[in-house]
Amino acid sequence: MGGAMPLTSESAVVVFEKVRIAFDGREVLRDLSFSLRKGETKILLGETGAGKTVLLKLAAGLIRPDAGRIEVVGKDVVEMSERELLTFRSRIGFVFQEGALFDSLTVRDNVAFRLREERTPDEEIEQRVREALRFVEMEDSVDKFPADLSGGMRRRVSIARALVGKPEVVFYDSPTAGLDPVTSQTIIALLLRLRDLQGVTSLLATHRVQDFFGMASFRFDKEQNKVVANASESDARQSNASSTPTNVLLLRDGAPEFEGDAQAVLKSKDPYLNEFLVSAR
Ligand SMILES: Nc1ncnc2c1ncn2[C@@H]1O[C@H](COP(=O)(O)OP(=O)(O)OP(=O)(O)O)[C@@H](O)[C@H]1O
Ligand SMILES: [Mg+2]
Structure with missing residues (x-):
């Protein structure tokens, strides 16, 4: 080693x-x-x-x-x-300490953020956001805001956000x-x-x-x-x-x-x- x-x-x-x-x-x-x-x-x-x-x-x-x-x-x-x-x-994917979600954005928009910046087509964004949220078992919360989630749920969303770009x-x-x-x-x-x-x-x-x-x-x-x-x-x-x-x-x-x-x-x-x-x- x-x-x-x-x-x-x-x-x-x-x-x-x-x-x-x-x-x-x-x-x-x-x-x-x-x-x-x-x-x-x-x-x-x-x-x-x-x-x-x-x-x-x-x-x-x-x-x-x-x-x-x-x-x-x-x-x-x-x-x-x-x-x-x-x-x-x-x-790369980065899950920041304390999650660091945008409070003014829904779960969907938080997870989609980087894909939008990269000008990914809307349809593909929705598909990938749902896939990432499904994996962290948070698909039901796609329209919620971070303030409406527990600490553990927020952490899951920030993990989904880090994964959505399929990082290496x-x-x-x-x-x-x-x-x-x-x-x-x-x-x-x-x-x-x-x-x-x-x-x-x-x-x-x-x-x-x-x-x-x-x-x-x-x-x-x-x-x-x-x-x-x-x-x-x-x-x-x-x-x-x-x-x-x-x-x-x-x-x-x-x-x-x-x-x-x-x-x-x-x-x-x-x-x-x-x-x-x-x-x-
Ligand atoms: N931008 C900065 N300016 C000045 N000092 C800094 C800066 N960033 C980090 N430090 C200092 O570097 C040291 C390490 O900080 P760091 O945040 O990496 O610790 P950590 O291991 O992540 O701790 P924790 O478990 O509390 O998150 C600390 O003493 C911190 O004050
Ligand atoms: Mg630290």
């Missing part, structure tokens, strides 16, 4: 190499390197202020680093012009933050379906280690049409052939503290990682 081989756009969807960014003279990310392969889910775990949102915004080209290389879907995000970035952003990679910023435990579980179940049925490649920022275990220890089983546990290590290995790998990248003081899968997390003696595990009990 992690290997020393330099990764190129052919093997990775996201590459960060020695990325550094500071605000007001304070380093938020320093020398950060990691990569995300096609079909992989990487959980960016870190306490509040660890730089998770900054990392995702860098990946989306919304902000630029002070140093380092960032490559996403084969594009050099650091060097791109604003015009190139607009085209680039249509290839999705960045989820704290998709369960502020939700109660039951609603958080339903969001994780939705992300499992996206990962296992649609093969969505994603970076998911969270401060909850439960989100990592939710993604790493379960899978959506197509035949049974439900979320099932990866019962044992051998089962996990077997299912790995069809399901996708999920790893964690723990951020601490702007650098990776730990990287690995669920087995590695449970075996780890890293005291900082352990604090996360204890806090989740």
Whole structure:
């Protein structure tokens, strides 16, 4: 895992190499390197202020680093012009922290927003909006306004909005933050379906280690049409052939503290990682 081989756009969807960014003279990310392969889910775990949102915004080209290389879907995000970035952003999906829906627009118009900007024909927009809303089980709310929805429903709509353009990679910023435990579980179940049925490649920022275990220890089983546990290590290995790998990248003081899968997390003696595990009990 992690290997020393330099990764190129052919093997990775996201590459960060020695990325550094500071605000007001304070380093938020320093020398950060990691990569995300096609079909992989990487959980960016870190306490509040660890730089998770900054990392995702860098990946989306919304902000630029002070140093380092960032490559996403084969594009050099650091060097791109604003015009190139607009085209680039249509290839990625971003679920913003707190959802960030437009309050004055209906669910339909929120989800359709980017397709309209891209001048997609109206008929196709309606079809794709409905398809995306159906997947997140929110089709009935197509004419409602965000204010009429619960927090979990709003989160679903923002996920539909990120998916409607059929992006090659999705960045989820704290998709369960502020939700109660039951609603958080339903969001994780939705992300499992996206990962296992649609093969969505994603970076998911969270401060909850439960989100990592939710993604790493379960899978959506197509035949049974439900979320099932990866019962044992051998089962996990077997299912790995069809399901996708999920790893964690723990951020601490702007650098990776730990990287690995669920087995590695449970075996780890890293005291900082352990604090996360204890806090989740
Ligand atoms: N535009 C900015 N100007 C100044 N400081 C910033 C800016 N953006 C982020 N920061 C700082 O960078 C650090 C990391 O912020 P970030 O929002 O990435 O944290 P986070 O890991 O997403 O936290 P949370 O779990 O609370 O969402 C914080 O100290 C924040 O104050
Ligand atoms: Mg954040």
